[in-house]
Amino acid sequence: MDSRRFDDGRGIGLDLSMKISQADCTPVASIFPVKVSNADKTNQMTELEAELKRMNAENQKLNFMLKDMTKNYNSLQMHLMSLIQKRQLAHGVAQNQVSDRVEENMRLPASKDGRQFIGALSLSSLESEPAVSQQSQSSEGHGLREDRVKDSKFLDNQLPSKKRKINKLYQTENAISSKDDSHHDDEHQSKGRHQIGHKESDQTEATKLRKLSRVSVRTRSDSSMIYDGCQWRKYGQKMTRDNSNPRAYYRCGMAPGCPVRKQVQRCAEDKSILTTTYEGEHNHILNPVAMAMATTTSAAARMSLSNSTTSEGMNEFGLRAAGTQMAGTQMPFFPGLPTLSAFSTFPAVTLDLTNGPINPVQGLMNPVSGNMQMQGQAPFCNNQIDVQSGSMMGGLRVDPNFTAALAAAIANSMLTAGSQPAMQSKK
DNA sequence: CGACTTTGACCAGCGC
DNA sequence: GCGCTGGTCAAAGTCG
Ligand SMILES: [Zn+2]
Secondary structure: OHHHHHHHHHHHHHHHHHHHHHHHHHHHHHHOOOOOOHHHHHHHHHHHHHHHHHHHHHHHHHHHHHHHHHHHHHHHHHHHHHHHHHHHHHHHHHHOOOOOOOOOHHHOOOOOOOOOOOOHHHHHHHHOOOOHHHHOOOOHHHHHHHHHHHHHHHOOOOOOOOHHHHHHHHHHHHHHHHHHHHHOOOHHHHOOOOOOHHHHHHHHHHHHHHHHOEEEEEEEOOOOOOOOOOOEEEEEEEEEOOEEEEEEEEEEOOOOOOOOEEEEEEOOOOOOEEEEEEEOOOOOOOOHHHHHHHHHHHHHHHHHHHHHHOOOOEOOOOOEOHHHHHHOOOHHHOOOOOOOOOOOOOOEEEEEOOOOOOOHHHHHHOHHHOOOEEEEEEOOEEEEEEOOOHHHHHHHOOOHHHHHHHHHHHHHHHHHHOOOOOOOOOO
């Protein structure tokens, strides 16, 4: 259906261009000939006006079409992503009994320098407003709100007024799903809350998927949350064992029932480093910033999954398993590189943007060569993926969205690097 | 007053 | 079985 619409759009576009040429040519050609009577002039004027109106209408139509197409494209892309992931899951989970352990890589040692934010580039470039980083500097609660405000401005098509009610609804909905989510098996005995038995398997699948597609992003940020284009609803906060900073739990609030969650926690050693862990995939249309983030996490998750399914330490992306990379050749790029610590057997990927480029221009010129590393965790290996490395490039270039997202993240960090107000104190 | 955040409580998993 | 820990819920509080 989408392809049909696409064709329609193109057809109209062609039509319009023809009309434009008509509108451009006929009057001009007929006006220039020497003496034209007033009646003729008015005639032409009315004709022109009519033409103009038609063009306007056409234009609006086209705009609609374009929006529609963009929407469809986005949703299709998301769909494709999830399908790909599901397929890989089907392969991977069967071979590989991935344990559901919580990852412990949130507390990597601090690295040296550079500041990074995620995703705001796209927004700032789209809105041509440099205020993004400043907004995200506000206090915890406000930071959230501002994210929301920006999102609601940004997303005209995202159920603006009904949002809140839906969120409420979704909260309860999620209460059920998340119960089934995390404790699907044992929940049966303890509470009678799950009367939705037939849904169970689906949700179990969804949970698995969500848990498997877990991606951490480490950034330098003074604000309590990085801007990633999504609306997040906080549903919990916890002190964790080996980190004096609390971990905050958020779930996606952009659509009811969206399974995506994220955890945000500051690094114990370096409080300027913010670790954000994303779980799951959105089940709704995303704005470009969120889309970039989502595709990044999807790609990273796929890499992690494929890593977990390959035995030789080489995955489909041509990424080599940790041992080799860790041991040497890529390290020189990151003098202050944290070593991977305490990775559990849980497959997850860490995008480390904390080794920010000192030279912003360099990063902007060649975003993909920015100091960025990915640390993938798989049952049998710890992967540290250097975006600069050839092996990595081979794999990542396959997915333009991935590089786009990375580029956005890096370039954004360049934009925001200079303007870092004083750190606000967390509550 | 509704939407959203905070925070104590609850629950499951895990190790001992 | 017990205690610890992480994840989630939901009532209460806060905010606009
Ligand atoms: Zn979502």
